[in-house]
Amino acid sequence: MTDTATDLPVRTPLSIAVDGPSGSGKSSVSKAVARSLGLAYLDTGAMYRAATLWVVREGVDFDDQSAVAAAVRAMPLVQTLDPVDPGVALAGQDVAEAIRSEDVTRVVSRVATNLDVRAELRRRQREIIDGETRPGGYSAGRGIVAEGRDITTVVAPDADVRILLTASEESRLARRSLEVRGTADAESVAAMRDQVLRRDRDDSTVTEFTVAADGVVTLDSSDLDFDQTVAAALQIVSRAAHVRPATKA
Ligand SMILES: Nc1ncnc2c1ncn2[C@@H]1O[C@H](COP(=O)(O)OP(=O)(O)OP(=O)(O)O)[C@@H](O)[C@H]1O
Ligand SMILES: Nc1ccn([C@H]2C[C@H](O)[C@@H](COP(=O)(O)O)O2)c(=O)n1
Numbered sequence: 001m002t003d004t005a006t007d008l009p010v011r012t013p014l015s016i017a018v019d020g021p022s023g024s025g026k027s028s029v030s031k032a033v034a035r036s037l038g039l040a041y042l043d044t045g046a047m048y049r050a051a052t053l054w055v056v057r058e059g060v061d062f063d064d065q066s067a068v069a070a071a072v073r074a075m076p077l078v079q080t081l082d083p084v085d086p087g088v089a090l091a092g093q094d095v096a097e098a099i100r101s102e103d104v105t106r107v108v109s110r111v112a113t114n115l116d117v118r119a120e121l122r123r124r125q126r127e128i129i130d131g132e133t134r135p136g137g138y139s140a141g142r143g144i145v146a147e148g149r150d151i152t153t154v155v156a157p158d159a160d161v162r163i164l165l166t167a168s169e170e171s172r173l174a175r176r177s178l179e180v181r182g183t184a185d186a187e188s189v190a191a192m193r194d195q196v197l198r199r200d201r202d203d204s205t206v207t208e209f210t211v212a213a214d215g216v217v218t219l220d221s222s223d224l225d226f227d228q229t230v231a232a233a234l235q236i237v238s239r240a241a242h243v244r245p246a247t248k249a
Pocket of ligand 1: 020021022023024025026027028029045175176179221224225226227229
C-alpha cells in the first residue's frame with residue numbers, strides 16, 4: 001500500500017485508531033484518511049447510537065441497566081465499513097439517518113456509560129478491527145481506521161497509528177453549529193452546548209479522550225481547516241507506519 005501524501009509504502013494491513021471529543025472532526029477526518037489510503041472505516045460512535053435506538057425500539061427502560069445490556073447483547077447490528085458510504089442497519093433496516101437524530105444524541109450517553117454495554121460493544125469492535133468479522137461485505141484486507149472515544153486506549157491500544165484529534169471548545173461548537181444549522185451565530189452556537197459539551201462531560205465519566213495516552217499523537221485542529229487536518233493526519237500515519245527498507249550492515 002502507498003500513502004498518497006508521501007508516495008511511500010506503509011504497513012499492510014494497517015490499523016489506525018482515532019479518538020477525541022465531540023465535534024473535533026473524528027468521523028469526517030477518519031473517513032477522508034481511510035479513503036485516501038484505501039482502508040475500511042469503523043465509526044464506533046455509530047454503534048453506541050444504534051444501541052440507543054435499539055433500546056428505545058425494544059421498549060427497555062434506560063434505568064434498568066441489566067435489561068439495557070441484555071438488549072444490546074442481542075442487538076442485530078450490521079455496519080458497512082466503506083468510508084465513502086458507511087452503512088448502519090438494525091434487523092435489516094437502514095438506520096444511518098435515525099441514529100443521528102436529536103432524540104438519540106440527547107440520550108446516547110446514558111447507554112454509552114453502561115459498563116456492560118461497553119464490554120459488549122468493545123468485543124464487537126475488536127472482532128471487526130482484528131478482521132475476524134467484517135460486516136456488510138466491505139473488504140478491509142488493507143486495514144482499517146477506527147474512531148471513537150476509547151479506541152487508542154482500550155479497544156486497540158496496539159494499533160499501528162494512534163491519534164488523539166482535539167480542537168478548542170469554541171471551534172467544536174462552531175463546527176457543529178455550522179453542520180446542524182448552517183450558521184455559527186451566537187444563538188446557534190449556544191444551542192450546541194448540550195450535544196457537544198454536556199455529552200462530553202457525561203461520556204468522560206467512563207473514558208478519557210481529552211489527554212493523549214503514552215504513544216498517542218495529539219493533533220490539534222483548532223486552527224486548521226478540514227483539508228489541512230486531513231493532511232496533518234496523513235503525515236502522522238506516514239511517520240508512524242512507513243515500512244523502512246532494511247539497512248545494509
Ligand atoms: N479541521 C476542521 N475544520 C473545520 N471543520 C471541520 C474540521 N474537521 C471537521 N470539521 C467539520 O466539523 C463537523 C464535525 O465533525 P465530525 O462530525 O467529523 O466530528 P466528530 O468528532 O466525529 O463528532 P462526534 O463525535 O460528535 O460525532 C463536520 O461538519 C466536519 O465537516
Ligand atoms: N468508542 C466510543 C464511541 C462513542 N462513544 C459514545 C460517546 C458519544 O456520546 C456516543 C456517540 O458518539 P458520536 O457518534 O457522537 O461520536 O457514543 C463512546 O463512549 N465510546
